[in-house]
Amino acid sequence: MDGAAAGNSNVVRQGFICPFCMEDFGEYERLIYHVEDDHPEEDSSDLAGMFVSNVKGFFDKAKRGIQKLDAKKSIAEIASNVESEFTETTEKLAERAPLPRLPKPLPPDEISPGTIRSRTKEFMGTREMNINEVAVRTNMLIIRLDRLINGGPKDKDPVKRKEFEREIVPWLDDAEASCCPLCAARFGLTRRRHHCRLCGKVLCHNCSKFLSFETARSLTSSSNPLGDTRIDVEETPPEEVDPGTSQPKEGRRSFFEFSHKSMDKMKRAMAGAVQKVHSAAAGEELIAGALNEQEMSDHMRVCNLCLRDLHFRESQMEKKDPPSYVQQYEFLKEMIEEVKNLVPTYVRVVVSLNNGESVYTHKHGEDLRTKCLEIQKNIDVLSKRIAEGADDKPDSAKEQQLRKNIRLSAVQSLQGLIGQMESLPTAEECANRIVKRKERRVKDFGRVNRTVMKMSNSMPQLMAQPHLNSTSSVSSLGGPPSVDDGWSAEDNDLVFEPSPFEDDTIKTDHPLYEQREQLRKFLFQASSTGKMDEMDILERNLKEIEDEMTRLGLPC
Amino acid sequence: MAARNAGGAARPGGPNRTCQFKLVLLGESAVGKSSLVLRFVKGQFHEYQESTIGAAFLTQTVCLDDATIKFEIWDTAGQERYHSLAPMYYRGAQAAIVVYDITNQESFQKAKNWVKELQRQASPNIVMALAGNKADVANKRTVEYEEANAYAEDNALLFMETSAKTSMNVNDIFMAIAKKLPIGPAQGEPTGTVDMNQPQQQQKGSCCK
Numbered sequence: 001m002d003g004a005a006a007g008n009s010n011v012v013r014q015g016f017i018c019p020f021c022m023e024d025f026g027e028y029e030r031l032i033y034h035v036e037d038d039h040p041e042e043d044s045s046d047l048a049g050m051f052v053s054n055v056k057g058f059f060d061k062a063k064r065g066i067q068k069l070d071a072k073k074s075i076a077e078i079a080s081n082v083e084s085e086f087t088e089t090t091e092k093l094a095e096r097a098p099l100p101r102l103p104k105p106l107p108p109d110e111i112s113p114g115t116i117r118s119r120t121k122e123f124m125g126t127r128e129m130n131i132n133e134v135a136v137r138t139n140m141l142i143i144r145l146d147r148l149i150n151g152g153p154k155d156k157d158p159v160k161r162k163e164f165e166r167e168i169v170p171w172l173d174d175a176e177a178s179c180c181p182l183c184a185a186r187f188g189l190t191r192r193r194h195h196c197r198l199c200g201k202v203l204c205h206n207c208s209k210f211l212s213f214e215t216a217r218s219l220t221s222s223s224n225p226l227g228d229t230r231i232d233v234e235e236t237p238p239e240e241v242d243p244g245t246s247q248p249k250e251g252r253r254s255f256f257e258f259s260h261k262s263m264d265k266m267k268r269a270m271a272g273a274v275q276k277v278h279s280a281a282a283g284e285e286l287i288a289g290a291l292n293e294q295e296m297s298d299h300m301r302v303c304n305l306c307l308r309d310l311h312f313r314e315s316q317m318e319k320k321d322p323p324s325y326v327q328q329y330e331f332l333k334e335m336i337e338e339v340k341n342l343v344p345t346y347v348r349v350v351v352s353l354n355n356g357e358s359v360y361t362h363k364h365g366e367d368l369r370t371k372c373l374e375i376q377k378n379i380d381v382l383s384k385r386i387a388e389g390a391d392d393k394p395d396s397a398k399e400q401q402l403r404k405n406i407r408l409s410a411v412q413s414l415q416g417l418i419g420q421m422e423s424l425p426t427a428e429e430c431a432n433r434i435v436k437r438k439e440r441r442v443k444d445f446g447r448v449n450r451t452v453m454k455m456s457n458s459m460p461q462l463m464a465q466p467h468l469n470s471t472s473s474v475s476s477l478g479g480p481p482s483v484d485d486g487w488s489a490e491d492n493d494l495v496f497e498p499s500p501f502e503d504d505t506i507k508t509d510h511p512l513y514e515q516r517e518q519l520r521k522f523l524f525q526a527s528s529t530g531k532m533d534e535m536d537i538l539e540r541n542l543k544e545i546e547d548e549m550t551r552l553g554l555p556c
Numbered sequence: 557m558a559a560r561n562a563g564g565a566a567r568p569g570g571p572n573r574t575c576q577f578k579l580v581l582l583g584e585s586a587v588g589k590s591s592l593v594l595r596f597v598k599g600q601f602h603e604y605q606e607s608t609i610g611a612a613f614l615t616q617t618v619c620l621d622d623a624t625i626k627f628e629i630w631d632t633a634g635q636e637r638y639h640s641l642a643p644m645y646y647r648g649a650q651a652a653i654v655v656y657d658i659t660n661q662e663s664f665q666k667a668k669n670w671v672k673e674l675q676r677q678a679s680p681n682i683v684m685a686l687a688g689n690k691a692d693v694a695n696k697r698t699v700e701y702e703e704a705n706a707y708a709e710d711n712a713l714l715f716m717e718t719s720a721k722t723s724m725n726v727n728d729i730f731m732a733i734a735k736k737l738p739i740g741p742a743q744g745e746p747t748g749t750v751d752m753n754q755p756q757q758q759q760k761g762s763c764c765k
Contacts, residue, residue: 011614012594012597012612012613012614013612013613013614014608014609014610014611014612014613015609015610015611016609016610016611016641017610017611017613018644019578019611019613019630019644019645019647019648020644022613028610028638028641031610031641031644032640032641035644039644041647112637115609
């Protein structure tokens with residue numbers, strides 16, 4: 001080697017770069033169009049023109065050739081001639097001057113999605129910042145809350161307490177807030193400034209929320225974060241504006257408890273709150289008494305935002321690890337759902353058996369019944385267990401109420417379902433009913449056939465399709481036909497041949513039997529899983545098959 | 557097209573002339589075009605080289621004893637869907653390296669197609685080289701050296717078996733191309749005309765960058 005690599009550029013540019021102006025176009029099509037428009041090949045137009053004229057000339061030639069051809073020349077020869085000529089021309093063309101190789105658009109199945117720019121990282125970055133902010137803020141609130149409820153002066157001197165609170169959370173200077181940041185009402189003699197004990201911001205009394213120490217404790221206890229999931233919040237009734245409210249007087253506020261668990265609970269709690277508002281109006285002593293009932297009489301003034309963050313954290317924690325009875329309740333719901341499906345099936349089977357139909361066997365009904373009863377028993381046991389509650393820790397009143405309600409609703413639905421469940425006829429009864437039904441059907445058949453014959457005699461035009469007529473009337477036959485046709489029930493003679501009881505042994509291998517058996521099997525499966533709509537279809541099919549069998553004179 | 561050819565032709569640069577040439581790499585995907593260039597330009601090799609999108613542009617300067625040659629290398633994407641981009645890159649190129657993979661017979665057939673396409677459509681005096689890459693895995697070879705060499709001789713191509721991994725023949729093939737390229741005013745156009753064209757071309761390039 002007589003040379004060596006020297007100085008290189010470290011930049012590697014990659015992408016859809018125009019080789020002529022070095023601009024990156026980002027995607028295939030844009031680059032193609034750019035090059036076509038801005039950097040066309042100089043002689044491309046000439047080439048195209050040449051190509052067109054060449055093709056034109058070739059077609060003229062072919063035309064002339066065809067005109068000159070005598071009739072004897074075969075079409076095939078012309079075709080081959082034309083073809084060879086064409087390839088010749090194109091080859092010549094290619095040799096003489098290269099065809100303009102304009103970039104073709106991509107075939108549809110290979111169209112690339114273009115350059116993709118992922119924004120996920122950016123998004124995640126932004127989101128993370130946000131999440132972090134919330135997490136940091138919530139953590140700070142929890143830490144402050146912990147210090148506020150666990151520290152501080154033992155005696156309930158409001159002044160000392162206030163000092164202690166201000167030590168932990170620096171309060172915003174009163175002068176900095178001329179109006180409440182939440183409701184924008186101006187502070188003055190009647191609307192005093194208050195401070196959120198958690199973030200130290202100024203807010204008015206109407207916008208204040210009150211967090212009970214009990215709730216605060218449950219929020220901050222890290223060892224048992226789910227011990228008590230309640231949050232008791234005092235909400236200021238709007239009619240009560242007390243300019244001189246200090247910490248101990250906050251007990252005047254009625255309780256407004258709310259929980260995330262259910263709307264029902266919420267409603268109940270609200271009803272309670274309304275009651276307490278009324279009693280609050282009655283006098284101060286009463287309220288003081290109500291507060292003393294509470295284990296922790298102290299409440300903390302917090303702002304909406306802090307409370308929201310705390311609630312959010314709580315609900316997140318609960319989602320992560322729901323209490324055991326939530327899972328039990330889910331399971332209970334599933335079972336109730338299942339038995340709700342099964343009971344109508346059972347009822348249907350019983351009705352069918354009572355009618356003396358041979359669609360379902362007696363055993364079938366029995367199986368279904370035991371299954372239903374078993375699930376019902378399980379529901380009963382489980383709901384009882386839920387109602388009894390967990391043994392390891394004392395439940396709050398609310399939780400107990402909830403557990404009781406679960407039990408109540410389970411019992412109610414059980415009662416409803418058991419009420420629906422008719423008793424199953426015994427096996428003998430079933431057999432009797434089947435025999436009776438058969439007899440009745442045979443009777444009906446005789447009557448119908450006679451009717452048809454009679455009709456065909458009187459109305460010859462109906463004879464065109466007597467067969468169809470008889471089958472259709474049979475298939476629509478559920479019970480005895482109406483007596484309107486003038487034929488009384490005394491006509492017992494069997495008119496059609498052969499009788500269904502006569503050739504039992506001969507035709508048992510008929511394919512219809514097999515089909516019927518299969519349908520029964522399917523029906524059994526459908527009924528044991530409680531699929532009503534499938535049962536409908538299958539029953540109809542079975543009926544059709546049985547009708548067909550009776551029409552053919554096969555014993556059912 | 558003639559004007560464009562002049563763009564890469566000789567350029568006076570003091571006693572030791574500096575010439576700029578456009579070189580394009582073609583070949584089936586995953587034969588090692590990008591690896592070859594990367595080895596030549598940066599001396600690096602990546603076991604898992606990502607496949608090129610569109611095309612990559614790199615430059616490398618090599619010194620011959622009488623001239624300095626700056627290669628403007630266009631490393632094209634080998635994937636079939638980018639095939640129709642290739643003409644714009646080999647348009648006006650003074651040199652082309654058609655790469656195939658010696659362990660892949662199909663890539664050799666593709667290389668032949670590329671040579672044919674270049675013979676038809678690229679500038680007539682383009683310097684073409686055929687590189688049988690991945691020579692380090694010669695035990696898995698499916699394209700015989702003799703076969704490729706015979707083909708190269710028939711078509712007047714430079715031919716070498718290379719390996720971007722071991723850097724075998726990588727510099728050599730670029731050097732061989734550099735030597736074959738027309739250097740100096742003897743083979744190019746008279747300097748006067750070049751001087752007239754050059755600044756214009758330069759300016760156009762810089763404004764879009």
